[in-house]
């Protein structure tokens with residue numbers, strides 16, 4: 001194993017997913033952003049709040065609408081929070 005491979009493996013291990021429940025407040029299909037009013041996120045010690053998330057794949061936005069209650073999974077990438085899975089829970 002090369003040093004570069006070890007560095008990549010270490011980076012991949014640091015990608016932690018977080019899960020939450022939220023109400024969709026706004027969807028910006030052009031920018032690939034969804035505004036969510038989410039409940040507490042225990043894994044990040046976040047309280048409930050309303051904030052924007054980037055979306056990994058715009059196709060994820062096709063199944064959701066404003067006011068839907070959703071369950072979602074996201075990762076942190078630098079200062080961005082990126083939704084990797086989002087699903088209406090109605």
Ligand SMILES: [Cu+2]
Nearest residue numbers: 038046049051
């Ligand atoms: Cu938040």
